[in-house]
Amino acid sequence: MDDFIAARSQMALSLGFHIIFSCIGMVMPFFMAVSHYKWLKTNDEVYKNLTKAWSKGVAIFFATGAVSGTMLSFELGLLWPKFMDHAGPIFGMPFSLEGTAFFIEAIALGFFLYGWNKLNKWFHWFTGMVVGVSGLASGILVVAANAWMNSPAGFDFVNGQYLNIDPIQAMFNKAWFSQALHMCLAAFTATGFAVAGVHALMILRNRNAAFHLKAFKIAAIFACIGALLQPLSGDISAKDVAKRQPAKLAAMEALYKTEKPAPLLIGGIVNEKDKTVKGAIKIPGALSFLAHGDFKAEVKGLDQIPENEHPPVAITHYAFQIMVGIGTLLLLVALIYFFILFKKKPLTEKRWLLKLFVFAIPLGYLALEAGWVVTEVGRQPWIIYGIMRTKDAVTPMPGIAYSFYIFSAIYVSLSIIVTFLLYRQIKMVPVLYNKPATNN
């Protein structure tokens, strides 16, 4: 394996791994806080058990998220030293604030996990909230750093020199808002559907239905609200990309030729050599609308961009299709769920609905990973858009391929162990919390 490809793969793998855990760490505290709040209000033991059961899951994820995050902060240097040499002082601001946020999060988590029966109960609840809020804040901050790579700001680039550096301006670059909003919603959607689905499965298997039903309801409501808002925020993102990174937008839609009005392609096989797309469904004018809010607008194609600045089209296009496809699907699930809630039908009788949620377990995360592939691969060949090429940033050390193999092996084994642990946690629910159901 080529060292450059190995470095990119290792970065992608590490981030793709970290993002799963960090999203759970960002979102689960809010679920816990709701359940915890209900316990404090209603004194229903089931909610207390639920909070505790979830908090154990979160502790497992938090640790894995924290170590994989530590990895990342080293990997930025280990793999991309020339990038960090220049970028560090410019886009470092969000990272240093993020440090504060993480720190608060870690401390609050310590209080929360070990504070049962030791702290004032509302203070204890509050520490749980702090975990969630600071987790979310750190997510927004890192994404602002990533947004800077897409939309560099806060410095003047003169003859290869980075002058007049202003880290605050760099943090509030043009892309930060649309990306951070979309990312936060994605975290709620993905985690919500995954958690709701697991509990739906348990209800279907008739294990501790009272416990799992309460869990399901909390997670599902977060998931469905997220899924409802996601396409709206995705539309904001798309318009943003059209303005700041036309090459990425063209790659997302495999638009090889500039068109006016431009059609939206659904599916299709991309042939990068002939620059053609076969078998796609075309919706006339829709891309013009998506990108510029006007069905007749012109959309820049790859023909207007120098060949050596083209991102890989096929991957970007497929990933975008996956994200949008899943987004639409989850939107439908959410609508159905709200309809049923509105009708006040008991959920346990709607087994098909629960099955739908079980089916949706991996979907949110698939969309999330696909979305990041769009953003990152669509930025290629740049590591800092328009300023520095990725291949100029890679470490001079040879043999990165071995490092990639080792870290892949580690990530694979960690994933297996975490899955195994969660499986056991869930399996043990009846043993640990088997109180006769007090209501239902």
Place this chain on the structure above:
Amino acid sequence: MEYVVITFLCMAILLYFLLGGADFGAGIIELFTSTKNRSRTRKTMYQAIGPVWEANHMWLIIAIVILFVGFPHIYTTMSVYLHIPLAIMLIGIIARGTAFVFRHYDAVKDDMQWLYNRIFRYSSFVTALFLGIIAGSLISGHIDIQATDFYTAYISGWLNWFSIAVGFFTVALCGFLAAIYLIGETNEYHDKRRFIKKAEFMNIAAVVFGAMVFIAAQRDKIPLIDWVFKSNVGLSAIVLASLSLVLLWYLLIKGKTKVLRILAGFQVTMILLAISYAHFPNFIRLKSGNAISLLETAGPEKTIYSLGLALLLGSVLILPFLGYLFYKFQKKEE
């Protein structure tokens, strides 16, 4: 502001050595505990470091972030020329962090525990060893940024007698810190005796490896003796460390725990001070005889300014809570 940032950097590194070190040490102690006492050691350890271990590791992250934001040149030089030991240390951090949590949160306690324990112990050892090796390499003057062959550029910078001696010295110090910390965390007489024994053992190991560091420095022509004995600060730090050693043994025998902790922390701080003061603000010594200095390679002014502000703000927010966390979970429920 530069000095604010540098102070935070030094503080983060120091705290990581002390707190994170005690954390690694816990695993190292477990490694050197006879099988029949292991589960008791583990239990005490879990109570002791469970609530705070996550916070301990934040110091490493803070240090790294300060480096890459404020001193990118140092960060990138380290990550290019010390790539291999850094990667090994990272693997150690991953392995021990996850094993520690997994063994506690696995809902079923069965044979898997055996695996988690193994991983936790060995990776604690490896992490501390490589942390020391990296620290040693930075000052050893073996890093060669003009190297043209793989071995000189990426291996000999850290694979040398001095770095390895510092590595083992670090392992012993971590074990020592952990043992001292654990003494105060148990109320049971036999456990206390055991941890005291461990502390004594680790202390002797530290002195032995400390001597080896000096020998290796002589062999590798590193002016360690000059740094320590020819500067007033270095000399007084070493004298204070030795004095506190005597006091420490006395208190150990008496079993006074609270003072012990402070003293042990003080001692390690003095050792770090003695080694690093003489070549401050140089952070990396290079083979060519030059050095990369904190002051000369600091990032642009505005960056340093906002970084310093962020750190000050952060510490106002964080320190009270952190203090409360330690306080709250130190008191034992009798």
